[in-house]
Structure formats: structure tokens, C-alpha cells
Amino acid sequence: MSSAKPAATRSGEPISRGAGARQRVLRAALEVLDEHGLPGFTMEAVARRANAGKATLYRHWQSAGALLIDAMDATFQPFPEPDTGRVETDVAELLTAFVRLLEETPFPRLLAAFVDAAERDPALAALHADLTERRRQPLLAVLDRARERGQLPDHLDAELVTDLLTSPFFYRRFVAHRPIPEGMVDDVIACVLPTGFPSRRSKSS
Amino acid sequence: MSSAKPAATRSGEPISRGAGARQRVLRAALEVLDEHGLPGFTMEAVARRANAGKATLYRHWQSAGALLIDAMDATFQPFPEPDTGRVETDVAELLTAFVRLLEETPFPRLLAAFVDAAERDPALAALHADLTERRRQPLLAVLDRARERGQLPDHLDAELVTDLLTSPFFYRRFVAHRPIPEGMVDDVIACVLPTGFPSRRSKSS
Numbered sequence: 063m064s065s066a067k068p069a070a071t072r073s074g075e076p077i078s079r080g081a082g083a084r085q086r087v088l089r090a091a092l093e094v095l096d097e098h099g100l101p102g103f104t105m106e107a108v109a110r111r112a113n114a115g116k117a118t119l120y121r122h123w124q125s126a127g128a129l130l131i132d133a134m135d136a137t138f139q140p141f142p143e144p145d146t147g148r149v150e151t152d153v154a155e156l157l158t159a160f161v162r163l164l165e166e167t168p169f170p171r172l173l174a175a176f177v178d179a180a181e182r183d184p185a186l187a188a189l190h191a192d193l194t195e196r197r198r199q200p201l202l203a204v205l206d207r208a209r210e211r212g213q214l215p216d217h218l219d220a221e222l223v224t225d226l227l228t229s230p231f232f233y234r235r236f237v238a239h240r241p242i243p244e245g246m247v248d249d250v251i252a253c254v255l256p257t258g259f260p261s262r263r264s265k266s267s
Numbered sequence: 268m269s270s271a272k273p274a275a276t277r278s279g280e281p282i283s284r285g286a287g288a289r290q291r292v293l294r295a296a297l298e299v300l301d302e303h304g305l306p307g308f309t310m311e312a313v314a315r316r317a318n319a320g321k322a323t324l325y326r327h328w329q330s331a332g333a334l335l336i337d338a339m340d341a342t343f344q345p346f347p348e349p350d351t352g353r354v355e356t357d358v359a360e361l362l363t364a365f366v367r368l369l370e371e372t373p374f375p376r377l378l379a380a381f382v383d384a385a386e387r388d389p390a391l392a393a394l395h396a397d398l399t400e401r402r403r404q405p406l407l408a409v410l411d412r413a414r415e416r417g418q419l420p421d422h423l424d425a426e427l428v429t430d431l432l433t434s435p436f437f438y439r440r441f442v443a444h445r446p447i448p449e450g451m452v453d454d455v456i457a458c459v460l461p462t463g464f465p466s467r468r469s470k471s472s
Contacts (some may be wrong), residue, residue, distance in 0.1 A: 099387070103308050171386045177441045178383035180302070181376045191444040198443075222454055225435040225443075230427075232442055233434030236382045238403075239396040249427055254458065 087119065088114045091133035096168050100179045115252045131189045134176070137169050143200045143259065149208035150251055153227060155203050160228065164235050164242070173237060198224050215256060226254045290323065292317045296338035301373050305384045308335065336394045339381070342374050348405045354413035355456055361406050362432060362452045369440050369447070379441060403429050420461055431459045 090112035095103050105126050109116040123129035144155040165171050180187035205220040228251055234240050295317035300308050310331050314321040328334040349360040368374050385392035410425040435455055439445050 099306070099383070101304070101438055113466060172382045173442075174386040178304070178379045180441070180444060181379040187444045190442075194443045219454065222435075222458065223452075225438055226431060226455070227440030229434035229442075231428040233430055233437050236385070236441075237378075237395075237434075238399045238430075239385060239392045246427075249424065250431070253427065253431060253461075256458075 067182065083114075084122075085136070087114060087122075087129075088133045088136040090114075091129055091173070092137065092168055095130070095133070095172060095175060100175045105129070125185075127183070127186050127189055130176075130186075131193055132194060134172055137172060139153065140197070141200050144204055145207075149204065149213045150255060152204045153251055153255065154206075154247055157227060157231070157250070161231055161242055161247060164231055170235060177236065198228070201227065219254065223254060227251070268352055288319075289327075292327075292334075292342070293338045295319075295340065297373055297377070300335070300338070300377060300380060305380045308380075309471065310334070329400060330390075332388070332394055335381075335391075336398055339377055339398060342377060344404050345402070348408055350412075354409065354418045355407045355460060357413075358406065358432060358456055358460065361409065361454055362436070362455070365433065366436055366447055366452060369436055371373045375440060382441065403433070406432065407420040428459060432456070 074097060087108065091103075091108045094107045094111050098107065103126060104115050104121050105123075108126075108129065112119075119129065123132065132147050141156055142160045144152040146152055146155070176186070176190050180190045201224050202220055205214060205218065205223060208214045209216060209218055209220070230246070231242060234242050234246075292313065296308075296313045299312045299316050303312065308331055310321050310324050310328075313331075313334065314324050317324075319446050324334065328337065346361055346364045349357040350356055351360070381391070381395050385395045406429050410423065410428060411418065413419045414421060414423055414425070432455060435451070436447060439447050439451075
């Protein structure tokens with residue numbers, strides 16, 4: 063990276079030219095993954111697609127796995143942390159953004175490829191675990207803040223509640239292969255968050 | 268292949284000889300899937316491994332997808348429906364059996380392969396949806412019975428509760444890549460089931 067030269071390169075266009083070039087490689091990586099799946103995801107294939115040199119790619123990414131993670135990260139921006147004053151509304155905002163992501167290409171396809179690949183490759187599983195960990199942060203932060211404000215009980219297990227709030231959407235999409243119904247976000251929140259409002263017993267918020 | 272004949276056949280051993288032969292093909296299918304993943308899962312490969320003819324396989328299974336589903340089904344017997352008298356205990360029994368399954372080979376690896384393949388093949392997604400649907404039945408039955416007995420509220424959405432009870436374990440295993448901690452079954456039940464006992468607020472049952 064320190065040898066980044068804006069012009070002149072031995073192997074295709076330099077990717078060190080800045081964000082544009084980096085984006086080009088990441089986009090190429092997503093295209094390769096989408097078309098060929100993980101078995102076809104190699105540094106060679108991405109380099110070819112991005113019209114960059116394989117050696118150049120290796121200077122920026124240690125492995126195809128590392129490149130894949132960056133490409134996954136590039137498929138969406140982290141959700142901004144909402145602060146509406148009500149924990150249910152904050153959580154609903156985050157989950158709604160997440161559901162939208164699950165209904166969009168290419169994220170679900172990439173995630174599905176990851177689920178399979180991680181079973182066969184512990185290094186990839188560790189990378190995926192990190193990625194998931196980062197994506198949980200906004201929700202964990204919202205729950206922690208609500209606890210500090212007395213909107214949720216002190217002893218609430220925020221990690222478990224984060225699992226419970228997000229996992230039904232993964233499950234619907236990737237295991238049950240059912241549509242995510244209108245109102246499911248509200249129903250999940252009403253079921254999981256230990257607050258009096260919206261009523262735990264009511265079906266809609 | 269066609270030269271292996273314990274008893275006269277055009278294309279390998281007849282698999283119609285009964286349960287033993289069928290089991291042999293299903294076992295071969297699982298082995299092929301485990302070794303080569305879904306890209307290598309073809310009728311040819313399974314026939315070769317099972318020492319059976321491809322045409323013979325096609326007489327019993329319309330497609331590689333149909334064979335795959337049967338092979339998945341063969342990886343475990345359906346959980347017997349518990350009836351301990353307490354809904355929490357019944358649910359805990361089913362979830363514990365499920366967690367054991369998630370920690371065993373080859374089920375998780377197969378499921379991961381399915382998640383990916385279903386993204387690319389709608390027919391496979393439909394088959395996987397059916398499989399999931401069948402596997403939800405014991406839990407749904409336990410919840411319905413508890414409702415009839417007045418142990419759960421009448422208006423409980425058993426489908427949603429089934430999602431909430433099972434999905435955290437899928438998520439842990441395939442998305443977060445974290446171990447499933449001792450006591451997670453009890454914690455999930457305490458969080459999700461709208462009953463007074465075990466206390467919603469206690470961490471252990």
C-alpha cells in the first residue's frame with residue numbers, strides 16, 4: 063500500500079488511485095460472487111473482472127476471504143443509530159432497515175454463500191463472525207441506552223435480546239423461505255422486548 | 268458401474284430391493300454432498316458412490332434436488348412429541364434435541380449447503396421450505412396443545428413463537444458463528460413464552 067503509485071503499473075490499472083478504484087474492485091468481487099458463487103471466487107477472477115493485476119489485489123487484500131469481507135461490507139452502509147426517545151421505535155427502525163436489506167440483491171445471496179463457505183473454511187467463519195459482530199452494534203447500543211434510561215430492565219441480556227430480535231428474519235429468509243409479512247417487525251418487538259408498551263399481548267403496535 | 272451385479276440389472280444394483288438399498292443411496296448422497304458440496308452433487312456422482320445406475324436413481328427420484336431432500340430427511344428421525352404436562356419442559360426437550368442436531372455432523376453442513384443452493388434454485392428453495400415446515404410441526408403441536416389447555420394465551424401467534432424459539436439457534440450457528448451456551452434453551456424460552464413460570468426475569472429456569 064505504501065508503494066501506491068497513482069500511475070504506471072505492471073499488472074493492469076493500479077487500484078491505489080483512490081476510493082474509485084477500490085470501489086471498482088469491490089464491485090467486481092460482488093459480480094464474480096453473484097455469477098459464479100463461492101467456488102468461482104478467486105483473486106484471479108476478480109482481478110480479471112476489475113481489469114487489475116492479481117499481484118496488485120494481493121497488495122491490498124491478503125486473501126480472497128479478506129477481499130470478500132470488504133466486498134460484503136461495501137454492499138451496505140452501517141445503519142445510522144436512531145434515537146427517537148422510544149426504544150421500540152428505535153429497534154423498529156433498525157429492524158426495518160435490515161428487512162429491506164434482506165429483500166434486496168445482492169446481500170442475501172452473498173450471505174447465503176457465506177453461510178455455506180463458513181462451514182468449510184474456519185478462517186472465513188471467523189471473518190463472518192466479525193462482520194456479524196459489527197452489524198449487531200447499533201442494536202446493542204440502542205438496547206444499552208434504553209437500559210441506562212430505565213426503559214428496559216437492568217438485568218436484560220442485551221446479547222440474547224439482539225439474537226431474538228434479528229434471527230427470525232434470517233430464519234424466514236434463508237431457512238423457512240417464506241415472505242416476511244407486513245407487521246412482523248412490530249410483532250417480534252412486542253414479543254421480545256420486556257416493556258409494557260406496546261402491549262405484549264396485542265398483535266399490532 | 269453396470270458390471271456390478273449381484274443380481275441381474277442393466278445399470279448397477281437395483282435399489283428397489285427394499286429399505287437397505289434405499290438407505291445405501293441416501294448415505295451415498297450425504298457422503299457426496301459432504302465431500303464435494305452442492306456443486307458436485309449430481310445423480311452421476313451419487314450413483315457412482317452407491318454403486319447403482321443413474322437411470323435406476325432417476326426411477327426413484329425425479330431430480331438431484333428430490334434425492335437431496337430425502338437424504339436430508341434421513342439425517343435424523345423426527346423428534347417425538349413430548350408431553351410432560353408443562354409447556355416449557357416440552358419446548359425445552361424439542362429445542363435441546365434440535366441444538367444437539369446443530370452440533371452434529373453432517374446436518375449443519377447440509378443445511379448450510381441448502382441455504383446457499385436455495386438462493387440460486389427456486390425449486391430447491393420450495394423443497395427446503397417443505398422440509399422446514401415438517402420440522403416445525405412438533406413444536407407447533409406442543410404450543411397448540413398448551414393453548415387448548417389454557418397454559419398459553421388464546422391469541423398466541425404459534426407460528427411467530429415457533430420462529431422466535433428456533434431461529435436464535437440457527438443464527439448462532441450459521442450467521443454469528445458462536446457456540447450455543449449452556450442454558451441458552453432455557454433463556455430463550457423464558458424470554459419468548461408468555462407465561463409466568465419460569466419467571467420472565469430470571470436467567471435460569
